[in-house]
Amino acid sequence: MISYPRTSSQKLSVELGLDEVIRKLAENPSYSVLARKLIESKKFAPSQGKKDDPAHPAIFPTGEKPGALRTVESKLYDLVVKRFLACFADSLVKESLSVILRLGKENYLANGSTVLKKGWLEFFGGYASIKETLLPDYKDGQVLRVKGPELIEKETQPPKRFTAASTVRELEKKGLGTKATRSQILETLFNRGYLTGSKSIQVTELGLSVYRTLHSYCDEIASVKLTREIEAEVEQISEGKADPDKVVEHGRKDLDKILRKFKESEEKIGKNLLSALKETRREQNKLGECKCGGDLILRKSRFGLFVGCNNYPDCKQTYPLPKNALIQSLDQVCEKCGTPIVKVIRKGRRPFVMCLDPQCLTKANWGNKKEARPPKE
CATH class of the missing domain: 2.40.10 (Thrombin, subunit H)
Structure with missing residues (x-):
């Protein structure tokens, strides 16, 4: 029903027969209206992002009509199809308006926007929306009456907690892991009791202790820079740009140095982690009052x-x-x-x-x- 999903590519090659896929989707009553709009306007060239994956294209529907799907599977397939069709649609046209209001010596800015042409937004359905802010029809030099000042008290909000999705994006941003391993890395952190939480992620006492202990006694083992370099060298091997033997030898020397340093503080590291492990297990075993x-x-x-x-x-x-x-x-x-x-x-x-x-x-x-x-x- 869909192509290989584990890909970070934002590219769709014409060799995939994209026009034929759209024609097949037009035979499906759920997507016939949207697909026929593209066929009638002969829009078969997709808008594409910058990311490329030599092994796999971006996710796309094959055009084959799916059989019986569970609710969650049906929603996922629907999102893939509509996202695919939206890539071929016209651009969204939005009109923006900025108004500078002068009160005494101070300037105040008001911004508004409205959608003039939905374009690809129409194809997304309920999966995407654009916030519109309508402003009155102001004219240049217009004089307004001020009703009165209003003092609003607000507090700085903390950053949002990481979710599974935002954590995977952060790993990608930092160049850690690959598209095939990032989700597995996150799953391992949960399975080992370093992380907890279903929607928003929290670090357990054990996870914090591992982080602090390793940075105190063996900082290199938790180095983002070193991990990123290793990942990059492995990627170069897969692309034929690096000698595997040289990469392995380089990695062996780094690991030998790190492990010797770790061995020197092994007992202290173990004692620090033991108390945190007991506390984490106690918290994980607690189900309520x-x-x-x-x-x-x-x-x-x-x-x-x-x-x-x-x-x-x-x-x-x-x-x-x-x-x-x-x-x-x-x-x-x-x-x-x-x-x-x-x-x-x-x-x-x-x-x-x-x-x-x-x-x-x-x-x-x-x-x-x-x-x-x-x-x-």
Whole structure:
């Protein structure tokens, strides 16, 4: 249905038969109107970005009509198709207006803009929007009456936390990893307990400790510059621009120097990381507050993982958990019963969220697969 997705290219070659792809999409009722506009105006030359990938072009639909898709798959395919068609559309035309208002000796600036021709924006549908700000029809030299001053108090906002997507973009910006490994790097950081959070990412105590310890005792091992140089040399090998033997020898010398330095401080590094590891595990095992006021934590028995209260044996509250699953706290409680909600991650299946209490009303129909399923993330 679509081309190879793991690519950073922004190029679409005419050799891909782009006109034929558009004609095939015109046969799909969902895209026939947009595709026929391009066919009628003979627009088969796409607008392209600067990034190129020798191995793969930008993602594009093949034109083959997809079969039955799940909701999330259908939305993704729809985005790929509309983004593809938008590349062939006319430019968006926007009119901007700037007005300088003079009050006494001070100048105040007001900016406005409006879309005159939607162009490619029409093809994107609900996936893109342009903010319009309409200003009154001012005339040069016009005199306005000032109603009165207004003093607004604001505070500087902190930068937004990183998300998975913005982290991958930052890795690309810094030249770290490749398009095939950046997502895996992020997944490894989560799996090792260095990062936490589902939407906005937070660094765990263990992650901070690893960072601080390595910079204190062996700064080179965490060097962005060194990692970037290694990545660049590997890329040059794949492009036939560097001698593999020389690159390997250069890397061996660097690593030998780093590892000897690491070995000298191995015991100190281990002690620093051990306490952070214990604290991180304690936080990861905490799933929420028990009704007795204690903490509900992950516990292990010969039958597998379950949830129990840390006030045991004074409090004997327990909850069962799905087998062979990774359980993550969401720092949320159920609206129906007030019990903590967790995310359940199982290999080969979509994650879902659930209330820990098996008697909760949110699980009333869980036994009937046709009537209800666990809520998806």
